Amino acid sequence: MSMLPFKHELENDESAAGDTFVRVVIERGLDRSEGLTYRTDLDVEVGQRVQVPVGRGNTPTDGFVIQIGGPELASGFELHKVKALRSVSPVKLNTLQFELCQWIAKYYACPLGMVLAAAIPKAVKKQIGKRTIQTITRAETIPSPLPKLPPTALEAWEKLKEIDTEHFPIEKSKLKDQIHLRSIAPIHKLRDVGLLIESEEEVIRTPSVFNLLEQNSDRIAPELNEQQQAVVEGIIGSLNRSSTHLIHGITGSGKTEVYMRLIEQVLAVGKTALVLVPEIALTPQTAGRFVARFKDQGVALLHSGLSDGSRNAQWSLVKNKEARVVIGPRSAIFAPIEDLGIIIVDEEHDSSYKQDRAPRYHARDSAVMLGTLANCAVILGSATPSLESWHNARAGRYQLWSMTTRAGEGTLPRVQIVDSTKDNNNTFKTASNKSLAFPIIGQTLESQINQTLDRGEQAILLLNRRGYASVVASADPNCDWRLECDQCDSTMVVHKSRVRNSAGKRFVRCHHCLSEQLIPTVCPMTGKGVVQIGVGTQRAEDEVLMRLGERQQLKLGENFVRVDSDTMTRPSDYFSILDRFSKGQIKLMLGTQMIAKGLDFPGVTLVGILNADTALSIPDFRAEERTFQLIAQVAGRAGRSRTPGQVIVQTMNPRNKAIILASKHDYPNFANQELRTRQECDLPPVTRMARIICRDQDAAKAKARAEQLADALVALSDSRVSIEGPMECTIARIANHARWGLEVHAPNAALIQKPVAKLRQQGLLKSDAGTIIDMDPIWLM
Numbered sequence: 001m002s003m004l005p006f007k008h009e010l011e012n013d014e015s016a017a018g019d020t021f022v023r024v025v026i027e028r029g030l031d032r033s034e035g036l037t038y039r040t041d042l043d044v045e046v047g048q049r050v051q052v053p054v055g056r057g058n059t060p061t062d063g064f065v066i067q068i069g070g071p072e073l074a075s076g077f078e079l080h081k082v083k084a085l086r087s088v089s090p091v092k093l094n095t096l097q098f099e100l101c102q103w104i105a106k107y108y109a110c111p112l113g114m115v116l117a118a119a120i121p122k123a124v125k126k127q128i129g130k131r132t133i134q135t136i137t138r139a140e141t142i143p144s145p146l147p148k149l150p151p152t153a154l155e156a157w158e159k160l161k162e163i164d165t166e167h168f169p170i171e172k173s174k175l176k177d178q179i180h181l182r183s184i185a186p187i188h189k190l191r192d193v194g195l196l197i198e199s200e201e202e203v204i205r206t207p208s209v210f211n212l213l214e215q216n217s218d219r220i221a222p223e224l225n226e227q228q229q230a231v232v233e234g235i236i237g238s239l240n241r242s243s244t245h246l247i248h249g250i251t252g253s254g255k256t257e258v259y260m261r262l263i264e265q266v267l268a269v270g271k272t273a274l275v276l277v278p279e280i281a282l283t284p285q286t287a288g289r290f291v292a293r294f295k296d297q298g299v300a301l302l303h304s305g306l307s308d309g310s311r312n313a314q315w316s317l318v319k320n321k322e323a324r325v326v327i328g329p330r331s332a333i334f335a336p337i338e339d340l341g342i343i344i345v346d347e348e349h350d351s352s353y354k355q356d357r358a359p360r361y362h363a364r365d366s367a368v369m370l371g372t373l374a375n376c377a378v379i380l381g382s383a384t385p386s387l388e389s390w391h392n393a394r395a396g397r398y399q400l401w402s403m404t405t406r407a408g409e410g411t412l413p414r415v416q417i418v419d420s421t422k423d424n425n426n427t428f429k430t431a432s433n434k435s436l437a438f439p440i441i442g443q444t445l446e447s448q449i450n451q452t453l454d455r456g457e458q459a460i461l462l463l464n465r466r467g468y469a470s471v472v473a474s475a476d477p478n479c480d481w482r483l484e485c486d487q488c489d490s491t492m493v494v495h496k497s498r499v500r501n502s503a504g505k506r507f508v509r510c511h512h513c514l515s516e517q518l519i520p521t522v523c524p525m526t527g528k529g530v531v532q533i534g535v536g537t538q539r540a541e542d543e544v545l546m547r548l549g550e551r552q553q554l555k556l557g558e559n560f561v562r563v564d565s566d567t568m569t570r571p572s573d574y575f576s577i578l579d580r581f582s583k584g585q586i587k588l589m590l591g592t593q594m595i596a597k598g599l600d601f602p603g604v605t606l607v608g609i610l611n612a613d614t615a616l617s618i619p620d621f622r623a624e625e626r627t628f629q630l631i632a633q634v635a636g637r638a639g640r641s642r643t644p645g646q647v648i649v650q651t652m653n654p655r656n657k658a659i660i661l662a663s664k665h666d667y668p669n670f671a672n673q674e675l676r677t678r679q680e681c682d683l684p685p686v687t688r689m690a691r692i693i694c695r696d697q698d699a700a701k702a703k704a705r706a707e708q709l710a711d712a713l714v715a716l717s718d719s720r721v722s723i724e725g726p727m728e729c730t731i732a733r734i735a736n737h738a739r740w741g742l743e744v745h746a747p748n749a750a751l752i753q754k755p756v757a758k759l760r761q762q763g764l765l766k767s768d769a770g771t772i773i774d775m776d777p778i779w780l781m
Helices: 095-107 112-119 151-161 172-178 185-192 226-236 255-268 284-297 308-319 330-334 363-374 387-394 443-454 537-552 571-582 623-635 657-663 667-680 699-716 749-761
Strands: 020-026 036-040 048-054 059-069 087-092 130-138 196-204 243-249 272-276 299-301 325-328 340-346 377-382 399-403 414-419 458-462 471-474 500-502 505-509 516-518 530-533 560-563 588-591 604-609 646-651 688-696 722-734 737-746 771-775
Touching: 020 048, 020 112, 036 048, 059 112, 095 112, 095 330, 095 363, 095 749, 112 330, 130 172, 151 185, 172 185, 185 196, 226 255, 226 399, 243 255, 243 363, 243 387, 255 272, 255 284, 255 340, 255 377, 272 330, 272 363, 284 299, 284 325, 284 571, 299 308, 325 330, 330 363, 340 363, 363 377, 387 399, 387 667, 414 443, 414 657, 443 458, 443 537, 443 604, 443 646, 458 623, 537 560, 537 588, 560 571, 604 623, 623 646, 623 657, 623 667, 646 657, 657 667, 688 699, 688 749, 699 722, 699 737, 699 749, 737 749, 749 771
Parallel strands: 243 377, 243 399, 272 325, 272 340, 299 325, 340 377, 414 646, 458 588, 458 604, 560 588, 604 646
Antiparallel strands: 020 036, 020 059, 048 059, 048 087, 130 196, 471 530, 500 505, 505 516, 688 737, 688 771, 722 737
């Protein structure tokens, strides 16, 4: 149990007259939304973080006050036996934060204590970087004549009089340096005679968080085109009330500029703007534009890439209303904003807005609820909106705005679909004069890359699968042996840079549980050799160098880079690559979906999608939606200047609907067709879904638990609710835990939440290590 910087300590548990009673939700998976009752004579408020004794051993446990009252809160208990709060922390949730947490706990079927614990970063809870400093300010009344002073103090006073009042109060040590004193003694003398006033101030010391973000030198807002102007004018009238707007704007249509114009309106009336982005580390250009435009008004960045001290400092800026624009990923939804005027969710379709562990909230949907609680407008924006948002817009719940032309001089690129089964008859020979087996770069794409680089332009290659090979298998075609993780029902992926060598043996690591496996030199079933099958970015990197390196004089890490989670270990790595790419120092960039988000490089005229089928093979009803989004998003990186862009899409499914419509930049047609399919199959977003997964090292126990829950749900549910399962999950075992799941479908969320809530009340359904409750799941593996 962490010991936190609490500002009060209670020495004993003896009851005192006039004690206040409070209810506290502890930061555990205890599913009691009404909280535990304690007494206190300390000053506390609802939302305050406190420490309380729990259990027979009075274990110090952190929690939050959710209700304050009198003895009625201890009804049914002997008052003298009610335990007292141990201590009170300065950390506190405001009303808006608290109400949002309550909604998330209820909607996503998660214990309130877990939601409240997730709402505040650890750095804030521990007050990392906070220290007390001595500050100096000039006295308001200066005696005349001055008291007798030694020469050094008198000289210091003359220098102090020349400093503008706005620079006070100032830290004592900084004042000494500013007026070039050898020691602090003259300042102390001026303080002692009443000319200076010394006081203490709590500050959070932190380095700048903007030094890694690109900042545009031109901070003047560009002129809006007709479509941008129409959207801005249309939304302005609803900024002061609860409303949700979906901006469907093609890539490069100027959605970010629309966001900033709306923010200017909010700042003008003294309110604060919240901007959610998928991940600041992956969208530095977008975040950089907001910083450049609004830095004078105060900008706070809240994201995982910050140091603990920086994170606490940025949180403090928001809480103290020193930052009027708050930018961050999904967790920024909990920022301590009280005067919220607008919420913007950029790239609202992005799956990173969904938390993959409890509380499993979706930041986009939580933002819509937060807008309702704050009575402000919510703006959702994307070139490829989620079908959930598109469905809500078609149903009239959201206001739809369309931007169909690119801002500035750019035009949408021409997209060519290439059947990779017919385009790989290349004549390239390896160093040993052998034909390249299963080349990933077809003749058409190779030709276009060479032509693009020959003209001095830049190219981007996308392959949304990292690593070198996805399967290690027997070289014997009659043997079905594959190297699988001994802890998971999953094959081991080979990563060249992460293969560990020890005593001449090679190991590979599992993506799911991180356990390692020895890569055998021969098949354990047949004694024959093994082969590495499948293609990842590392193998694509090798092929690029092999086929294009000599002609284009490519040097890995210099004018050719690979961008994936194996190479980009820190945000600064990614920022550095993008900075070099923007300056034209890098000719060719290969990467995963990291390079498909929010990047604007005028020099890019070619985008090559090496394999458009990676998402189509996943057993998930959203596979085609994700395929369309990825192709459309990365295609949008080309043609952002006067020079026309081109996109080459390599696929084994050239007739696939998602691929064809993405090549035509026709999102509305794709979305409407896909919605019809979902409606015919009773799938989200037309219906609602929850998924419950039971985990246990004993597969029989996991299955029995899932069967018990399924039977209980059937008994408690409305006839309109359908329950599928229990069934083994697609990945039936992870980290040596068997996984059995069931899916709950209904016309609306309330019909699912009602029986789920009853099971939670009865103690039959708990969100813990053995059970996962996922409302509105986006992954079904």
